Amino acid sequence: MDEMPGPLAALVTSVLGPDVDVWSRSWPGAASRVWEARAPNGAAVFAKVHSTPKFHRREVAAYESWVTLLGEDTPRLLACDSALPGILVTPLPGVPVKFQPLPPGQDAEVHALAGALARRIHDTAICPAATASALPSAYVLKHLGRARLTDADLSRAQAVLVAAAQVTLPMVPTHGDFQPRNWLYNNDSRVRVIDFERAEPGASVRDFRLLVNGPWQERPDLREAFFDGYGRSLTTDEEIALAGWVVLDALDSAHWGAKDNDAEVLARGLAGLAQLRNGR
Template sequence: MTDPSTSAPALLAWASRALGARPSVRDASHPRENSRVWQLSLPGDVRFYLKVSPRSLMYERETLALRHAAPALGGGRAPQLRASSAEHLALLLTAVPGRPLKQLTLTPAEEVRAHRQGGTLLARFHAAGALSGPRRTEAEQALQAAADGAENHLRTAGARLTPAEQKLVRDLAEQLCTLPPLPIAFIHGDAWDRNLMWSSDRGQAGLIDFERSRFATVVQDFVPLACATWADRPDLRTACLQGYGRDLTPKEKHALKCLAALDAVSCLVWGPAYDDPHVTARGRRTLDRLMAGVFA
């Protein structure tokens, strides 16, 4: 969560210069220690967001995404980068219409519509990155890199997993490394209901928060949805993939299962460490589904 006593005055002065006016300010941070976001408002209900990235890598990733991939989503469907400061790891962004789906209560039909558009946006985003040279190598090695982190997460999680659960995670991590090459792209990295915007007035979806964007395997972009939203709503899975333009291949579906196991362990490390019961519950539920053989 934002600490306004830190460097906020300097940041707000920088943002004011970039906007050419001094805005009114509201803290819009997520309830976690490293989240630093302000909503800036100018007369006429013109809104911007000032975001400070937790780490330089996240700043670099989000800046790249906003400059080279997010514009492909279309007007009003992603933030526009008004200004950036490598010194402060700060981004000054236009607002995207609507609110995150996670904060909304919609009819099932409207949820389906939002997720179908979300799938379309992911397809556009995946097609936007230029895959060449080191970027292609990074993407081709993404599954191996994910599998390599499994043992460290298991060690940290410790007794939160039973011996049988630990064995399952290790087996699925090993299987991830034996898969043939899968489709690769520039992925969002955190595409789920918290970052999928929906404007009921416009009937329009949008995407925000690109700090985890990177070159990787396409299927990695569906892990958050598969481990959370899709568990109870197969209709939203269908809608998202309809919007995306294709179903996952059998090999991608198996990779998704393997990646879900890694995500579960990560959640069981991250959730307790940051006192987030929702993340912890997501990890536990995913593991339970995998152990029961019902993850799909």
């Protein structure tokens, strides 16, 4: 059983009282750990211990700045303890889209709603956004440094990454893990979003990479619905930058999927590399 650490349990009881039921809600294989706690009166919180101080700082910073601007479509930060490091947040209605077998048509509607929410996230920048390289060089060096590619694949990847690194785009708030497992849907014409530990300023296309290497691979109609909801198509520079982010995600997923024996993540990485190889 994944038992809640004592300091986090103390934080929960400080909010809900001493008599609570607790369930583990961690993603399989995830480094950060999550629990749901519920009091007899029905009050509930989600409690999280971050795997690294960096993830903790990112999530708290997002909650304390732009997340509140999204209204009821995101949780609210109730308490945090940087020594753990951990947080308590409010629950949201809905079930992760990843675990809902949506019929054709409804899945496109959900992607359109998610696209509209992504646009709202990127529009929360309070000041005019500064521009910077759409692909930080540190990301490129890290991912290429541990990639195990054939010479031909490495050449293709480098060409895409070099082109993306030459593009400058506005830096806006990004979620960083924007994908169906973090979208909550409740058949109420709304998509809500959770999990901000990878949130940081970046090019908006950073939030599309997991979709290109995920549900959009075999469903271009979902991509079209998403950008209908987003309210605009990508510019040429954004398409070039997105291609770079997609390659980085493929390299990262292939690396970690193999390292952690995670078949789903590995499959995503290999499929992304296959797209690169096939010029898609």
